Amino acid sequence: MASQTGGYYLPAPSHWPIVGSVALLLMALGGTFMINGVGGGWLLWVGLAILTVMLFGWFGTVIRESEGGKHNKQVDLSFRWAMSWFIFSEVMFFAAFFGALFYMRVLSVPWLGSGDTLEQLWSGFNATWPTAGPGLEADGYKFTPMGAWGIPAINTLLLLTSGATVTWAHWGLKKGNRSQLVLGLFLTVALGLAFLSLQVYEYMHAYSELGLTLGAGAYGATFFMLTGFHGFHVTVGTLMLIVILGRSIKGHFTAEHHFGFEGVAWYWHFVDVVWLGLFIFVYWLV
Amino acid sequence: MAHDAAHAHDAGDHGGHHGHPTGIMRWLTTTNHKDIGSLYLWFAGIMFLVAGSMALIIRAELFQPGLQVVNPDFFNQMTTLHGLIMVFGVIMPAWAGFANWQIPLMIGAPDMAFPRMNNWGFWVLPVAGALLIISLFMPGGGVAGGWTMYPPLFIQGGISYDMTIFAVHILGASSIMGSINIITTILNMRAPGMTLMKMPLFVWTWLITAYLLIATVPVLAGAVTMLLTDRNFDTHFFNAAGGGDPVMFQHIFWFFGHPEVYILILPAFGVVSQIIPTFARKPLFGYASMVYATASIAILSFIVWAHHMFTVGMPAAAQLFFMYSTMLIAVPTGVKVFNWVATMWKGSMTFETPMLFSVAFVCLFTIGGFSGLVCAMTPVDIQIHDTYYVVAHFHYVLVSGALFAIIAGVYYWLPKWTGHMYDEKLGKWHFWLSTISMNITFFPMHFLGLAGMPRRYADYALQFAEFNAIASVGAFIFGASQLIFLWVILKAIRGGNKATDQVWEGAEGLEWTVPSPAPYHTFETAPVVK
Numbered sequence: 001m002a003s004q005t006g007g008y009y010l011p012a013p014s015h016w017p018i019v020g021s022v023a024l025l026l027m028a029l030g031g032t033f034m035i036n037g038v039g040g041g042w043l044l045w046v047g048l049a050i051l052t053v054m055l056f057g058w059f060g061t062v063i064r065e066s067e068g069g070k071h072n073k074q075v076d077l078s079f080r081w082a083m084s085w086f087i088f089s090e091v092m093f094f095a096a097f098f099g100a101l102f103y104m105r106v107l108s109v110p111w112l113g114s115g116d117t118l119e120q121l122w123s124g125f126n127a128t129w130p131t132a133g134p135g136l137e138a139d140g141y142k143f144t145p146m147g148a149w150g151i152p153a154i155n156t157l158l159l160l161t162s163g164a165t166v167t168w169a170h171w172g173l174k175k176g177n178r179s180q181l182v183l184g185l186f187l188t189v190a191l192g193l194a195f196l197s198l199q200v201y202e203y204m205h206a207y208s209e210l211g212l213t214l215g216a217g218a219y220g221a222t223f224f225m226l227t228g229f230h231g232f233h234v235t236v237g238t239l240m241l242i243v244i245l246g247r248s249i250k251g252h253f254t255a256e257h258h259f260g261f262e263g264v265a266w267y268w269h270f271v272d273v274v275w276l277g278l279f280i281f282v283y284w285l286v
Numbered sequence: 287m288a289h290d291a292a293h294a295h296d297a298g299d300h301g302g303h304h305g306h307p308t309g310i311m312r313w314l315t316t317t318n319h320k321d322i323g324s325l326y327l328w329f330a331g332i333m334f335l336v337a338g339s340m341a342l343i344i345r346a347e348l349f350q351p352g353l354q355v356v357n358p359d360f361f362n363q364m365t366t367l368h369g370l371i372m373v374f375g376v377i378m379p380a381w382a383g384f385a386n387w388q389i390p391l392m393i394g395a396p397d398m399a400f401p402r403m404n405n406w407g408f409w410v411l412p413v414a415g416a417l418l419i420i421s422l423f424m425p426g427g428g429v430a431g432g433w434t435m436y437p438p439l440f441i442q443g444g445i446s447y448d449m450t451i452f453a454v455h456i457l458g459a460s461s462i463m464g465s466i467n468i469i470t471t472i473l474n475m476r477a478p479g480m481t482l483m484k485m486p487l488f489v490w491t492w493l494i495t496a497y498l499l500i501a502t503v504p505v506l507a508g509a510v511t512m513l514l515t516d517r518n519f520d521t522h523f524f525n526a527a528g529g530g531d532p533v534m535f536q537h538i539f540w541f542f543g544h545p546e547v548y549i550l551i552l553p554a555f556g557v558v559s560q561i562i563p564t565f566a567r568k569p570l571f572g573y574a575s576m577v578y579a580t581a582s583i584a585i586l587s588f589i590v591w592a593h594h595m596f597t598v599g600m601p602a603a604a605q606l607f608f609m610y611s612t613m614l615i616a617v618p619t620g621v622k623v624f625n626w627v628a629t630m631w632k633g634s635m636t637f638e639t640p641m642l643f644s645v646a647f648v649c650l651f652t653i654g655g656f657s658g659l660v661c662a663m664t665p666v667d668i669q670i671h672d673t674y675y676v677v678a679h680f681h682y683v684l685v686s687g688a689l690f691a692i693i694a695g696v697y698y699w700l701p702k703w704t705g706h707m708y709d710e711k712l713g714k715w716h717f718w719l720s721t722i723s724m725n726i727t728f729f730p731m732h733f734l735g736l737a738g739m740p741r742r743y744a745d746y747a748l749q750f751a752e753f754n755a756i757a758s759v760g761a762f763i764f765g766a767s768q769l770i771f772l773w774v775i776l777k778a779i780r781g782g783n784k785a786t787d788q789v790w791e792g793a794e795g796l797e798w799t800v801p802s803p804a805p806y807h808t809f810e811t812a813p814v815v816k
Contacts, residue, residue, distance in 0.1 A: 008475070010397050013307055013315035017406035024459075025413045028452035035518045036445045038425075058402070074474065078399040081470040089462050089500045096508025096538055100523055108531035121526070135527025215520035218529030225515065225523075 009070040016058040023051035059243070066260065067252060076259055083263045087270050090233070094274055097229065101222040101281065105129050109218060130286050132217030143211035145219060148283035151202045155195050156279050159234075162191035163272045166241075166265050176255050178248070185245040188268070192238035199231050226282055233271050240264045314409070317401035318806060319386045324703075325408050326383030327696070330376050331772070333415060337371035338765055340364045345727075345761040348754050351746055361744035362430035367418060369433030370450070373550065374457045375415050377684065380692045381553040382407070382464050385492050387703065389468065391797035391804060392486045394477025394813045399470040407463035410456050417453040421446035432742060434539060435510065437524040437532045441517050448517065451510045458503045465496035465503075472496075477796070479815035483577070486795050487570065490577050491556030494584045498545045498552075501588075506542040509535060533598050540591035548587045551683060552580060554651075554691030555622055558644045560795070561698050562626050565641035566633030567792035572625040579618035579625075586615050596664050597671045605664045612662040616655065623652055638790075639713030643694035646686060646721050654682030657732065672742075675735025681728045686721075693720075693771065700778050701785035705803035708778040712770055719767035726760025 030044030065071065071079075111117055112134050113127020122134030130145040131137065146152065169184025171177075203224075206212035214224045244264050247253065253261055307315055316322060343364050347355045356364070386404065390397055398404045422428035426444025435454075440447060472493045476485070485493075513535070515521040522528020524535050555576075563570045570576065592600060592608040626648050635641070657679040661667050670676060693716075700708050730753035739750045746754065785802040796815070800808050 008396055011317050011402050013312070013317050014402045014405065015315050017402060018314045018409050020406055021409040021413050024410055024456055025416065028413070028417055028449070028456065031452060032445060032448045035448060038445065078470050078474050081473055082400065082466050085466045085469055085500055086462075089466075089504045092501055093504035093508055096505045096512075099505075099538060099541075100508075100512065100534060103531070103534050103537065104529055108526070108534060109529045111531075112526060112529065131529050133522055133525075133527055133529030135525075136522070213520070214515065215522075217522050217527075221512075221515070221521035221523050221528065221530070225512070225521070 007072060009065065009072070009075050011061075011065070014058075014061070016054050016061070019050060019057070020054045023047045023054060026050065063247065063252070063260070066257075071257070071259075076257070079259050079263065083259075083266055087266060090270065094226070094229070094277075097222065097226050098277065098281070101226065104218040104222065109133070130219035132219060136217045141211075141216070143213075143216045143220065144209075145286055146202070146206060146210070146212060146223065146283060148279070148286075151198050152279055152283040155198055156275065158191050158195045158198070159272050159275050162188045162195075163269055165191065166268055170261065170265060173248075173253060173258055173261060174255050178251075181248050181253075182245065185241060185248055189238060189241045189245055192234060192241060192268075196231065196234055196238065199227070199234075223282060226278055230271070230274055230278055233274070237264070237268050237271050240267065315405070317397075317405055319390050319398045319401070319404065320703075320804065320806065322398075322404050322408050323383045323386030323388075326379045326386060326411075329408070329411055329415070330380035330383060330692075331775075333371055333375035333379070334768070335772075336419070337368050337376060338768065340368040340371070342761060342765050344368065345758040347744055348746070349758040350755065351748055351751050353745055356744070358744040359427055359430055362432075362742065363422060363428035365742050366429050366432055367422070370418060370429075371415070372684070373433065373546070374454075375411070375418070377550045377688050377692070378457075378461065379408075379411055381492070381495070381550075384488070384553065384557070384692075384695055384699075385464070385468050388699065388797060389471055389489055389492060390475070391702075391800065391808060392489050392795055393472065393475065393480050394796050394809045394815065395471060395475035396807065396810050396812075398467050399475055400467045403463050404467050407460050407467065410460045410463075414453040414456040414460070417449050417456070421449040421453075424449065434543070435513060435535075436539075437513060437516065437535050440513055441524065448514065451514045451517075454510045455507055458507045461499045461503045465499040468492055468496040469500070477809065477812040477815050483574065484815060486556075487559035487573070487576055487580075488553065488556035491552040491559075491580055494580050495549050495552045498549050498584055498587065502542040502545040502549075505538060506546075509538040509542065512538075533595070536595045536598060537592065540594045541588070543594065544591040545584070545587040547683075548583055550688045551651075552583070554647070554688045555580065557691045557695040557698070558626065558647050559622075561640045561644040561694055562629050562648075564698075564790050564792045564794070565638060565644075566630045566635050568629055568633045569794075570625070571628035571631075572621070575621055576625055579621040582618040583615060586611065586618070590615065593662055593667070596667045609662055609664045613659060616659055619655055623648060623655075634792075638697075639708070639710060639717055640694045640698035642714070642717045643690050643697065646717070647690045647694065650682055650686030650690070650721075650724070654679055654684075654687055657682060670735050672740055673735035674731040674739045674741055677741050678728050678731035678735060681731070685728065686724055690720075696771075696775065698790075699797075700775065701789045702797060702802050702804055704778050704782075705785055705801075706778045706782035707785050707789075708774050708782065712774045712777075716767060716770040716774060719770070720764060723760045723763035723767060727757050727764055728760075730754075730757050 024047065026043045026047030030041055030047055033039060034041030034044055109127050109129065109131055112122070113125050118125060122138050125134035125137065132141045132143055165184050165187040169181050169188065172180025172184055212223065213220055216223075241264055244261055247260065306312065313321065313325060316325075343356060344361065347353070347361055386398065389395070424444065424446040426446065429443060429446045429450040431440040431443055431447065435450075472485070472489055512521070512523040516523050516525065522530045524530050524532045526532075559570055559576060590608060590612045592604060593612045596605060596608075637645070657675070661670065661676060661679055697708060697713055734750055734753050737750065739746055787801055788798050789802060790798075796809075796813060797804070799813070
C-alpha cells in the first residue's frame, strides 16, 4: 500500500482554485449583505455563477485527465482515501444537528418542564415531544408535526430503491453491459428527482397547512435543519449522478477504471443512510 | 523562497506541460507543495503580526486601570479577533505550512496527493482573513462576542457577526481540504520501506491531527450554522423559549474546541520530537510510546470538552466524569515530556536556536500543562473560571507551546528551505528576549487570576494594577522581539553561509538527503527506505 508505483500524476499550475476563492469571497459578502438587507445581495449570485464555472472547469479537467489515462493505480487509491475521509467529514456535519436534536429531546425540553425552571419560567409547559417550546406555546403557537407514514415513508422507499438501482448499474458497468449501466443510472436519477419533488411538496404542505416552519421552536428548527441539509445533499448527489449518467452515455469508464462512478455511488449510499436516521428519529419516533 | 534556480531546470522535467507561470501568477496557480508551504508560512507570519498588534492594543489598555486607549467595545473586538486570528489564521496555517513543506520530504513523496486542492486549501484562507478584518469596519463595529461565539450575545450583534460566521465556514473548508490531502499523502504516498512505524514523529502527529480536524471541524460548521439561522431565520436552537438552550451551543462548540486545542499542539510535539534528538545526538527515546501517547491524547480529546464549562451548571456525575477524563490526559502527555527529557539524558547536547526553543518548550509547556491540571479540578475551576489564571494557562500552552515549536521548526528547517544558515547570534537574541518577556507577560497573570481578576474586561480594580503593568511591559518586549525573528528570516532568504545537505550534524531523515535549498521537485523517483 505504501509503495510508490512511480509516475504519480502531478498536475500543472491551475487557475481554477483561485477562481473558486474569488467566488467564495463574493458569496460570503453577498450572503452577509442579503440576510442583513443592506443591498449588495446580488454579489451572492455572481459568486455562485463563478463557482459554477469553476466546478465545470475543474471537474472537466479531471475528467479529461482520467480519460487520458493519467490516473494510475496509486492515484486511484488516493481518490478512494480522499472520498472516504470526505464522507466521514459529512457524517460529522450531520452529527452536529443530530446532537442538537437529541440534546433538546433528552435534556433541554425535559429540564424546561420540570423543577424550578418550570415553576419560575413557563409554569404551564407540558414538556412532551414534539414541541415548539414553552415560550412559543405560551404565546399560543400551534403546529402539527409531520406524520411518518405518508410522504416520508414513500420517500424512504424511493431512496432505498435508488440505492438498489445504482448498485445494479454498477454490476452492469463491471460486466461491460453499457445499457444496464445507463438504465440503472437513469432510474437512480429519476428516483432522486422524485424524492426531491415530494420533499418540496412536503415543505409547502408544512408551511401552508401544518404551521410547521423554521420558527416552530425546537421541533421546527431540527426538522428543517436536518431534512433541509439532507435534501441539499440529495440535490448535490443527483447532480453528480446526472454527470455520471452523461459520461456513461458518452462511453466513459471501463470495467476496471471507474472511480468517478464509485465515488458518486458511495456518496449516494451515504445520503441514503442519513435518510434512514432521519426517518427513524425525526419522523417516526415522535 | 529562493527556488528560482531550481525552478529553471524543471521546465524540462515536465516537457508535456505548458511553461510555469511567473510573478504573481506563479503563486496564485501553483501546485507545488513547497510553494504552497511557503504561502501558508508567510500568511501565518503576516497574520501573527496583525493579531499580535491586537494583543498589544489589549495590553496597552490594561497597562493601567481606567480607560485610556480604546473604548470597551473596541477592546472586546480586539480580544475576539485576537483569539480567532491567532487560532485559525496563525497557528493552524503555520502547521499546514510545515506539513506542506516537510511531509513529502520526510516520507519520500514527489508532492502532496492532490496538488490543486492543496492550492485551494491555502487560497481560501486570505478570503476568510479578509472577511474577519473587513468585519471591523461594518456598521455596528466588529465582532465582539469572544472567539468562542457564545449565544445569546453572539445572536444579538450586527452585520460583522454574520460575516464572521461565513469566515469560520471558509476556514473550516480550508482545514478539511488540507486534512484530507495530508492524510491521503501519508497513507498513500510513502516511499517503499517507509512503514508507518518508521515515519518521522512529525508525520505521525500530523496524521493524527488531520484525523482530529476532519472529525471536529464539520461540527463547528454545524454549530455556527445554527447561530446563523438563530440570528436570521427564526430558529430557536439556543433559545429556551423555543425549547432550545444556549448551553447546548457550548457543548457543541467545545466538542470541536477541545480537540482543536490538540490540533494546535500535536504538530508542536512532532516538531520538538524531531529537533531534540538532532541536538542531543541520540535517537528519540521511546518512539513507539510517543506514537501511542499521541493517539491516546487524540482519543481522550473527544471526551473532555465540558471542562470548559464547569460553571454553566451540570449534574455532579458529569462534572466528575469530565474532571477525571481531563486529568487522564496528563498520563500520555507525561509520557511525552519524560521521553523528551530521557532523549536529552547523557546526550552530546549543543544549543543552537532550534534546540533552545525546544528546551524552552519542554519546560514552559509543562508549566501550562500543570496549570491545566489545576483548572481540571472542578471545585478549583469554579473559582478560577474566566479569570486571568485561565488566560495564563492557555497562553503558556499556546505561546511557549505551539508558537515556540513553530519558531523552533522555522529555525530548524530554514537552512533546508533557503539554502542559507540563519544568523545564529540574532537567533539567540530572539530566543532569550522572547523567553524572558513571555514569562514577564504571562506569569503574573496566574496571580491576577487567583486574586480574582476576570478576563475580557477593558478595566479592572486598582488592586490588580502592578501585575497588569508588568504584564504589559513584557508583552511589548515580546512583540518587539518578534521583529528580530522577521529580520533573521529575511536575512537568511537573501544570503548567508551556504547550508550543507545535512545542515545539522545529528540530523536524521530523508529531508536531509536532498540538497539545500531543496530543489523545486524532490523524490520524483522514490527513495528506498531500509
